[in-house]
Amino acid sequence: MRLINEGLPVTPTRRDFIRTSGLVGAGLALGGASACAGSDDAGDAMAEPAGGDAAASPAPKRLLILGGTGFIGPHMVEYALSRGHEVSTFTRGRSDTDLPPEVEQLIGDRNDDHSALEGRSWDVVLDNNTQDYRWVQTSTGLLADAAEHYIFVSSISVYATQGVGGGPEQVLMAPIVDEDFARIPRPDGWSDGDDAPYGLMKTLGEDIVHAAFPGRATIVRPGLIVGPGDPTDRFTYWPVRLDEGGEVLAPGNPEHATQVIDQRDLTEWIVRLAEQGVTGDFNATGPAERRSMARMLEEVGSVASNPYELTWVPESFLAQQGVRPWTDLPAWIPGDPTMFVDVSDAVNAGLTYRSLATTSRDTLAWDRTRPAEDRANRQFGMSRERERAALDAWHASQG
DSSP: BOOTTTOOOOBBBHHOOOBBBTTTHHHHHHHHHHHHGGGGGGGGGGGSSSHTTOOOOOOOOEEEEEESSSSHHHHHHHHHHHHOOOOEEESSOOOOOOOOSSSEEEEEEETBOGGGGGGGGGGEEOOOOOOOOOHHHHHHHHHTTEEEEEEEEEOOGGGGOOOOOOOOTOOOOOBBBHHHHHHHHTTTTTOTSSSHHHHHHHHHHHHHHHHHHSEEEEEEEEEEESSTTTTTTTTTTTHHHHHHOOEEESSOOOOOOOOEEHHHHHHHHHHHHHHOOBEEEEEOOOOOOOBBBBHHHHHTTTOOOSOOOEEEOOOOHHTTTTBEHHHHHHHOOTTTTGGGGHHHHHHTTTOOOOOOHHHOOOOOHHHTSHHHHHHSSSSSOOOHHHHHHHHHHHHHHHH
């Protein structure tokens, strides 16, 4: 056991407190491992992951979803209902998202109004929209005796990866970040109640959950969540761009790693964790095996409507042109340790993956339903004019 944050509870290692009661009986471990083995080439056959759905019908549970109307919430709700569970959501009631009529929609505010939760009880709490660790302090304090199990959606941003790895020019080949990797500590002079940046906020939230639900907590640390419904364009850029065809700027070394997870794979797995009462800390990105940028673009491009040609431009030249990883060219952070995350524990606990072709095709179909204004003003990715300028500069530099 090791202390991550001084002044916060001691957190056992993943091997110490992953409990899998009921897991083998449901066939999740075996189903998850076998389903992931050929996920990249499975195509439409993997449109519905086999790991959890192949198991026997689960006993119905009463689920409270903190959130439920944002990016990952609606599919989590629909999947839980399809599995026979009773679902309550707790939101501010400001979203235009239409949830099925059988969902109990509780209205409140995680900042200052939890009255709708008082005097109630549920089997499992699924906390998927925490934006402030103080929200977690309040919700766990209120629900510690009102629920048996608390699942907290955290992030791989909890890991203290700064200075780890060989930089953008190095192509790392093996996962280097597992669930025991050091997390972001509280900075000197920090005290409870202070504002916290995203990574620290999630770290604090994890510790609060474990303290309030000892032995009854599950921490899920996703990487880049993608798929239909994502309003950020953090992955959508690539299916849209390759679908348009023509010469496409491909970033850096084709062998750099990239990891993403379809929001449907993530949320379905979380519901199955709730069904089986699985606790512990889990990284949740994908796929189960290493995926290079070249492989990612090949899989995304397999559903493109128009012919395209990739032009790979070195990192150093892109830097000279002011082209930024992650924002200008999404899902690309060359050499970053957060693209080398070990997901073996999650796979052994039943996490399965659709093919990236399926994710890309469904993302494209969803994107075409968005308002024209949203598609014209994407939050991530390069404009076509800027991409063309960078490509022209690259070709000119080659004589």
